Amino acid sequence: MARHITERWLKSADRPDRIADAVLIVSELVTNVVRHTHDSCLLTLTVQGGQLDIAVADHSEELPDLHARVGAGDHGGFGMEIVGRLGAQVRVVPSLAGKTVHVLLWLEAG
Template sequence: MSGDGTASLEAERPDRTVDRTPGRQRPPVAAPGYSASKTYTDLHDAIGSARDFTAAFLLAEVHRRRGIRPRTVEDARLVVSELVTNVVRHAAGPCRVDLHLTAGTLEIAVSDADEVIPVAHAQDPARVGQHGLEIVLALCRSVHVEPIPSGKRVRARLAVD
């Protein structure tokens, strides 16, 4: 962790990018595409609900158009589950999940009120737990953490075709 309280996520795959610019805000993702958002103020059932919300969003899009791999729904559910689990374990809430689907990419953004930037640990098969960000990094094209006025946002981009 650097002196300003930020840390970068480490990527293993050269074909995936991880934005390491602390404090840099990305502009909001613009249309065209399909978007959905849900905010969880009660984190008790947030993990399962967020997984179901993500699956329902993607399955509705499968019915509307082609181009989403069947495996994408399960990968997206897993990414959302890991990111929301981090919120439940390390932040007091609320948690917001934003999904934005454009040609070839699903952007999953999870926001919470905790300013502490998550850190991906080095791979260690003997370690029990704390593999969530490793999983997200393995599945996604890119992962970016950005501070927001009320905490932080983690954006993960997942290939859908």
């Protein structure tokens, strides 16, 4: 559902650039919440100055290891590396009620 919402929102906001990349990032972030917290999350999409801020908030206070190395034979753990290879900037904002993972993506490819 999050992928579909992201694609429709970007099309309706007349921001067709990098929709596939944005959908992939949303999929990774929401999947991480479902996989690691078994709880709900809040997806917020904001466009400003040619950048898309993808924010996913959850209720877990456990912070992700954004620099973890995945070894051969491991299952999972590649998502944040893929996000980085798309040229996105990632930051985690902790709060008393959990955390929000923000991914900043330039909408114009290149």
